[in-house]
Amino acid sequence: MDDFDRNTFEDHEVDKESLYCLEDRDIVDSVPKVGPRSKFRKRLKLLKEEQSTKDPETSYSSVEVYPSTSKTNDKGKRKLDLPGESSQSPARKRPREDIQGSYKEKRILSDVKYTMRCVLDKLPNKDDKLIKFLKERERKNINTLETDKRELVGVFGKTGAGKSSLINAVIGVKDLLPSGSISACTSVMIKVEANMKNPKYEAEIEFITKEEWKEELWTLINFAGDNKDQENYEDDQDSVETLSLLYGEEWKNNSPENLMDKKYFRKIPEFLSSKSKILTRDTALKLSSAFDKYTQSESNDEDDAKWYWLLVKCVTFRVPNNPFLQHVTLVDLPGNGDRNKSRDTMWKKVIGSCSTVWIVTDINRAASEKEPWEILKKSCSLMGNGGECRQIHFICTKSDHIGRSRNHSAAGVRAQILKQNEQAKKKVRAEFNKLKDVKKQFSDEDFKVFTVSSKEFLRKKRLDPDETEIPKLQKVLQELNDSHSETLNYVSGARGILSLIQGASSRADIKKDVCKELEKKLICELHEVRETMKATLKAFEKCLSGGVKKSKSSCEKVLKSVLYPEGSGSAFHMTLKSVVKKDGIHITNKGESININMKLTSCLTDSIDEEFKKTFPNEGNSGPFKGVINAFSLGTEKLKNKKYGNVKLQLTFLKTEEEKMKANLNKIIRERKKTIYSSLTTTIEETMKPCYDKAKKIGGTGMLKKTRETIEEHVRRSKDVMFAQAKDAMIKQLIDLMSEVLKELKSTMQKSIVLSLKTHGVPIPGVRVELEKVNKHYNDLT
Template sequence: MDDFVRNKLTEWDLQKWMDKFEDEEITEESFYELNDELIDKLIPKVGPGLKFKKRFKQLKEKQSANEETVNLSAKEQEDAPELDRVLPSTSGKGKRKFDLPDESSKLQPPAKRQRSSQPLEAIVLSDVKNIMKFVHARLHEKDKLSAFLKKKISDLETDKRELVGVFGKTGAGKSSLINAIIEEKNLLPSGSVSACTSVMIKVEANMQGSNYEADIEFITPEEWKDELWSSHQFLGDNEDCEMDVDNDYHDISEKFSALYGEEWKGKSSEDLMDGKYFREIPEFLQGRRKILSCESAKELSARCVKYTRSDSKQGNDKDVKKWYWPLVKCVTVRVPNNDFLQHVTLVDLPGNGDRNKSRDKMWKQIVENCSTVWIVTEINRVIAEKEAWEILESASSYIGNGGECRQILFICTKSDHIEDSDDHSAAQRRDLIVKRNMQVKDEVRKEFSRLHKIKKHFTVDHFKVFTVSSKEFLKKKRLNADETEIPKLQQFLQDLNDCHSETFNYVSGAYGILSLIQGANCRGVASKKHVCGELERTMSQQLTQVAKAMAEAYRTFERCLSKGVESSICSYGQKLKTFLYYRKKGSAFHWTLKRVVQSGGIYKQKKGKQININMMLASYLMDSIDEDFRKTFPNEVKCSAFNGVIETFSLNTDFLNKYHKDVELQLRFLKTEEEKIKAKLNKIIRTQKKDVYNSVTQKIKEIMEESYIKAAAFRGPGTLNNMRETIERHVHSNKNMFERAKNTMLEKLNALMQYILETLQKTMMESIELSLKTDNCSLPDFSTELSMVKENYDKLKNSAVVR
């Protein structure tokens, strides 16, 4: 299974079936040949199978549309009266006729065209992609080199998408902020005091049409039935308990009343699964997504509100009879013709995950994949309001060492609000706002510098503060930049959208592939054997340096984790006791502890910090490695893992090229392959390091699972003490959990290091052998295409110098 297949299964939320695709060796090429029978064998379960088939059909339709563009010039040539189809040649041999071995050769590379209204990158990328599709179609897998080249062309494709996670308490202005930044005033509902966004909302570009769309993904009926059952159990256990407004009873009541009104009271979970309650959303019971499509943002917002918002009796919402947000896993809103979202997805996120397991799993996946995080809060209470800072603290390990966040933007909303401003002139009011905003920025930066937990994962350089007024910006009152920094945030999104590096990587790779083809057609190159020997010696030396740097990092982690194990054994008892014997004011603590053990040691309170026994037990181990982990696996794109040793890996092809001009084309290909594999490995490392980092807490959770199950089973008098004693005894008798967690992390780290070395060696050795040790291959002449791609490559290179 290659990266294309892996990425598609991840994108479609079907990671569970990756092993099956891996076992069957499904590659991008064979992926497109799948039929219903083969899909059923790969994904035997009906629900996921139907989901795959739907997405697969959409993908093939999109591919067909792209191929129509590639075939356009060929079709025009077919319809022309001339029998001989001719391409211009830059090889010095004048014009040449196409060989026509089969139907694929009827494809013609696209003519050069002027599209001055589009960015240079878009024009170049479109042209070069069409050229490479033409080249791919003319190559045949009759020999090893041809098959290798076709795979390399397929591997050029990348889909850059940056995730921006937007956090903030209810009423902070997240929806208004997103609307303002993407300049869609009516997209996300906002402004209601009593209503709030209750589910994750992704906002991205509609690349397939001109309508505003909402893709609503539900939790499964089985999950909802389990939630109904567990909630009934909880309510039964607490019939005579005096309830606090902040406890679970209010949360359950709010959720059930939204969907069932008052009918849920006194009914069993089986009764509440009756189909009559879901007539308006048959997709829920069928395990399908619900798609809404509208011509305007305002219309879509009105139709979406019942799936995304908690109950509100204000405005148009008062007519809504049922609210379906308890059943919704995620809503993806797609906006047409929006430059800010071309390669960016904005995600409106709840602060600390979700009590529903599937929603919480999705929350973690999204948060871990965010390249940027925005923390949104009102400017007037930015320091006194603790919730924003608690959100940042609770998410720090998920977005830092356990994620790939490169920047945190702290955004203070409603910056146009200032007390007693009516007594001042417009100029005085503006001066007051500017002064206040500057003071707020200084206070926020000072507060950040005091948060030691966050600073383990991020430095001050990763932290920026903005003061914005969505209301004023949407009114198009062009305020001073210090009053509303919405334009700065828009520029931030434009920078994320900048596809120059992705375009350059594609064009550079295409240039290298065409260079290899042209080089392979040159017979009798005398220095191939000598250059091949030099490259292999250099590669061996470079791999030794990579292995040495990684071994040093391994020893560092081993040393740090050993200290963490000692600290954990010495101090875990006090931490555990402090939590287990905590007295919650105004409510019985045993109900809180009951929810903790029922949820695998993790409890997401309606308000306040998340309770996580597993993280608490792992804290000394994590503290021991956090600083070194951040240095070894930096999230910054410009920094490479293992102290930059992968980035410095080089076969020194530029030096060899000075003395061996007869293999210049092959060396050019090897240089582009070298850059591609380093970029690929850096992406893999950024993904896999999350698994390495989180393995400590995950191992402790696995070891603690037995005690949680036992503790959750207690009922009646003495339940609290029984739960406490069960957890304490289990931890005391499993003190080796810290050593086992340490070994798990080291094993995963070692596996990652071995994979890096093997992939680097295998990829470059294969490229060396096929470019310099392969003879007598019959490849088409692509000298014209090479010339066209080189011209585009030079354009991009020159534009990069200008930047």
């Protein structure tokens, strides 16, 4: 086929946005013939140049870019016409400057990637140390660029608090999550993120595994079977209802093995094959209707089964063309984990990965409602020292709701609403100040209160949009998106590589003195890091020693509070049986968490909470270990300005490597500190495991008494060793992390100094023009 028209690009799903990001290899693949390809490149270049001077939101160039070898005249050619369909409400368009910045970044990224590919292709194909490094470093930069890094925003709140309406309003998609459902399921985790693959609304339903369901069946059947004798026990009643939803009356005469028969799961084959189910629709409303039965405990469709949610682990909604979700995932979380082990593990992992947490409640009960504050108290350690949460937002919904007012004027009603909202904020903040344990993890600056009205934001009758405070939350999401500057990071890395290449091509006048000065500075900086870490280790030793002492003296009393809860009767034996079966952890159907291991660890964690927060802060710019890693510097900028201008390119490369290394170390530390913090509980869990295994075998008459005695006796015998072991395990992990950080700082910078100033390999062509271009892009971005 000689002719090439727009259909070829439609076949490759090239839309307006991706057109600007086309790289040379993409053009070669799509336009194989040289003549049409050269015309296309020229037209695309003209389009980009003209587009850069216009408003990318409203003005699109009429320059024709689709090449054709057809002999038809220009009037018959098809023009560039790639309209996009926004999923946002027209009133909620992204600010023009944000759109301009986005297009600009994509053009820069495309240009720099093409430049780097051309430069690396020109390098000699030799077995040379420097050339190998350059190619490997560019490969890593591309891999980092292509990694989908996302900020997680955890959203807590009970059914009826207005979470769904809030999320819909903030992302500007009215009909995505249904609100006001009769009986919403609180177990299923719901994620909302951007669809990066296609312009459709998509839902991915992930099921728990067959093995996990079988294990849960054991608990349900045991509770339900015991209901014959304990009619009023709520866990028993809930288990009966749960089993009946799935199996009708058949569960009563069957074992867990028989209830795993495939006949019970015919309508959800994905569960049996351990696959996710994907739903795709053109609109948010159509998708919402399709997935309702997977997240609700009651379905509106009488022809469908009503129990899908029992087997669902997580539902991920993907929204097309949404600027607020570009690098952000909103996660609607159950308030207190889940009795299903798989869902509970995912819950804890997600909480530990949230950089921001929204706690949502009705404004009328914001300060007095028990549940949101319980969520905060029970989860604060998972979010703070055990996680990476930088800010907690307490969101009071339905802020436009007021009682009857004598003043019926619009201005009077508005004034009354705003006054009510300010009073609510004061009450919430006063309540927060009472939470001493929470404030060990989060300061006043980390805690913000919002009073929002999703309804008023859309209808704009009594309040201005800004007064609904939805735009403030949108700004929060936008700032989280902006914190992911992949383009700047890539361009910075490319600038460093080009600086090294250009410096290597003209290194005749390198002075040995600069190497000595850099190596001397490296020794001094490493010493500073090492001493700070020693002081940190000493502080942890002191805190933990006090924690061990207190744990030994109070552990039996703490244990009794779990084994003999207030108001527990003989029915408690089934709860305790579930606790030991799950190795010390159980969540009741009412959502109450029982965790013997965490209770036993509480004195240890209390002892180090404040020191841990100082050492590994989630917020601020100082960074871990009292900021000593972020402060680490070889002083290359001073050296360039001082007397080593002849090697300024090599010094630029060193500065780039230094910043890249510190950013990478901060990421490693952020993840490792979660493991270090949880190591105390992990050690206690391991020590208690033999006790739980022994208790699992207890049955018959007196089971409750025997189980309690078995656990108490084990703790009594183990307490002199157990807590000291937990302390030693944490200290070892701290030492390992510190050693790894020091090793990485030393080896990376030594290698960089050698590569830039001491390596003499094969001749390398200069890249002065390319470096100037990338420098210009770098300056534009910064």
